[in-house]
Amino acid sequence: MQKHNQKEHLYKLLVIGDLGVGKTSIIKRYVHQNFSPHYRATIGVDFALKVLSWDAETVVRLQLWDIAGQERFGNMTRVYYREAMGAFIVFDVTRPATFEAVTKWKEDLDSKLVLPNGKPVPTVLLANKCDQGIDVLMNNGIKMDQFCKENGFVGWFETSAKAFYCKVNYMQCSEMQLL
Ligand code: GDP
Ligand code: MG
Numbered sequence: 001m002q003k004h005n006q007k008e009h010l011y012k013l014l015v016i017g018d019l020g021v022g023k024t025s026i027i028k029r030y031v032h033q034n035f036s037p038h039y040r041a042t043i044g045v046d047f048a049l050k051v052l053s054w055d056a057e058t059v060v061r062l063q064l065w066d067i068a069g070q071e072r073f074g075n076m077t078r079v080y081y082r083e084a085m086g087a088f089i090v091f092d093v094t095r096p097a098t099f100e101a102v103t104k105w106k107e108d109l110d111s112k113l114v115l116p117n118g119k120p121v122p123t124v125l126l127a128n129k130c131d132q133g134i135d136v137l138m139n140n141g142i143k144m145d146q147f148c149k150e151n152g153f154v155g156w157f158e159t160s161a162k163a164f165y166c167k168v169n170y171m172q173c174s175e176m177q178l179l
Contacts, residue, residue, distance in 0.1 A: 009054075010061045012083055014121075016105050017090035018098040019069030022128040025161035026090065027064050035162050042068040045080050072101075072108050081113040087123045089153075094132045103151055110152070125156035131163035 015023045024039050024046065031048045046066040054060045067080050089105045091098040102125065110120050125148060144156050 006057055006059050008059045008061065010063060011085045012063045012065060014065050014067060014081060014084045014087040014109070015090065016067050016072075016077075016087060016109065017069065017126075018092075018095075018101045018105075021069070021090045021092040021095075021098050022159075022161050023069075023090050024066050026088075026126065026128060026159060027066050029161040031064070037162075042066055044068055044071070044076070072105060077108055078112045081109060081121075084113060084121055085115075087121050088126050089123055090126045090128050090159075092129050093127050093158075094129055106151060106153070120152060122154045123152070125153045127156060127158045129160060129162070130158040131160040 015027060017023055019041065024042055025035060027046075027048045028039070029035055031050050045068065048064045048066065050062040050064065052060040052062065065080060065084065067077065071077050071080070087109055089102050089109075091102050093099075106123060109123065113121055115121055125144075127144070148154070148156050
């Protein structure tokens with residue numbers, strides 16, 4: 001419940017990436033704390049709202065725009081991107097092509113949207129389905145920190161909408177093999 005002296009901030013965040021990488025699943029996990037193996041493909045765009053009680057005086061409303069993977073090939077992304085404050089670009093660690101598409105999504109975003117101060121929108125890279133292993137990253141010897149620096153991402157995280165345990169595994173793996 002909002003108290004009348006609280007300040008409210010509304011931020012629009014984009015979640016983009018190829019079809020089936022898990023965008024809708026990540027949002028469902030974050031907003032509703034659940035997972036289903038049977039989501040239907042998003043058509044156009046879906047919305048979700050996450051309300052955070054930031055501190056006693058501040059409420060943050062995150063408006064998450066879940067944009068269908070195939071939309072990069074249309075003209076609507078320009079409209080969907082409008083006035084976003086940040087973005088997540090998601091790929092599926094089990095499908096190399098979805099990682100290759102990451103830079104295309106970034107280009108699409110940066111060519112259609114800049115912040116009011118003229119800077120690109122802060123974008124975080126999400127390596128999803130890490131409960132399935134991290135084959136793409138491993139097999140290609142990709143150094144993710146370097147990739148982020150070179151391609152203008154503010155950072156990256158391994159994620160799983162399905163399982164919770166992979167973070168530790170991944171950290172161990174990354175120490176052994178990626179660094
Ligand atoms: P979207 O097209 O990017 O929105 O992808 P969806 O969220 O619809 O997910 C596509 C499929 O991948 C669905 O069958 C999901 O259950 C599955 N999926 C999504 N995230 C994960 C994950 O982290 N791990 C696993 N194992 N499956 C996932
Ligand atoms: Mg979807």
